[in-house]
Amino acid sequence: xxxxxxxxxxxxxxxxxxxxxxxxxxxxxxxxxxxxxxxxxxxxxxxxxxxxxxxxxxxxxxxxxxxxxxxxxxxxxxxxxxxxxxxxxxxxxxxxxxxxxxxxxxxxxxxxxxxxxxxxxxxxxxxxxxxxxxxxxxxxxxxxxxxxxxxx
Numbered sequence: 718x719x720x721x722x723x724x725x726x727x728x729x730x731x732x733x734x735x736x737x738x739x740x741x742x743x744x745x746x747x748x749x750x751x752x753x754x755x756x757x758x759x760x761x762x763x764x765x766x767x768x769x770x771x772x773x774x775x776x777x778x779x780x781x782x783x784x785x786x787x788x789x790x791x792x793x794x795x796x797x798x799x800x801x802x803x804x805x806x807x808x809x810x811x812x813x814x815x816x817x818x819x820x821x822x823x824x825x826x827x828x829x830x831x832x833x834x835x836x837x838x839x840x841x842x843x844x845x846x847x848x849x850x851x852x853x854x855x856x857x858x859x860x861x862x863x864x865x866x867x868x869x
Contacts, residue, residue: 718758721750721767725774732778741778747771761811765802765819769795773826785834792830796823 728743748771751764758764772795779787802808802816 765815
């Protein structure tokens, strides 16, 4: 997880400096790390948060690049993955619970994107899913670390 954090911090710095190509490469690397850690990290909430943050950072970056369709794809991909994780009885309960909790945030972000930028093909596909809206989590707690969703 430490390597993911360091990579994300470096990407955020590049983003702030306007070096969007290097930021994208670092964000993609952070996403790859988060995806590897998703099922392996002992703290489920941190693992899910890292994956969500990585997707949302890339969505923000693609908006800055003027590529809202790519942004929509990242937002839909993470929301869909969280819904699938939450519904998979073969996964650990802690991971399913963390996925459900974070899906509330990804759903809100996706709705905000659609309101601001309209529908793009990935968001249309997601909206067609019968379980696109998450069920309320029984306990909501603060985000697991100082890393926030997105970089801005």
